[in-house]
């Protein structure tokens with residue numbers, strides 16, 4: 332099970348995620364209570380092993396702008412929320428970065444298609460809201476052969492059941508490992524990664 336912990340903003344939370352075995356860590360570089368600057372991200376990445384995917388999260392920024400900001404932050408991955416085209420995905424990949432394309436469960440069937448992204452993320456209606464949804468309903472979307480992440484309302488107590496119901500390849504969390512909006516809880520980060528790992 333691939334595990335991503337998102338919305339990190341302190342060295343302690345980055346260390347907790349990496350030391351507990353997260354495959355990917357995410358930094359919100361768009362308007363949000365979790366927003367960090369490219370300079371902050373550069374500092375937070377100091378000493379992070381090369382095998383950990385470091386992801387910049389963007390909502391409606393143009394792909395080219397996301398690439399510029401991610402490059403300034405020293406990131407190798409870009410997560411794009413909002414309406415995206417195959418050209419957007421290619422623009423990021425041509426810049427030497429990998430792409431997570433984020434959609435919501437209510438997206439149209441064409442958005443569930445493969446636009447060339449490295450990973451697809453299927454989220455709640457409002458990203459980063461901690462809102463749960465009917466995870467089993469994604470089984471109808473024909474994603475069995477795809478590399479995709481389940482997100483939205485996951486936490487250490489429900490991640491194993493949710494990933495099983497959805498048949499998820501990987502999981503992503505932010506709100507469920509916080510003590511209050513934007514404040515990560517280190518023990519919950521460790522519990523989440525360990526529960527997700529045990530589930531598959």
Ligand SMILES: O=C(O)c1ccccc1NCC(=O)[C@H](O)[C@H](O)COP(=O)(O)O
Pocket residue numbers: 337338357359361362363364365388389390412452454455457458459460461462482483484485503504505506507
């Ligand atoms: O976290 C935010 O505030 C945010 C703002 C704008 C776009 C994306 C954002 N977050 C994305 C994520 O953190 C995850 O991909 C995912 O949505 C986490 O959801 P949850 O665990 O329900 O907080």
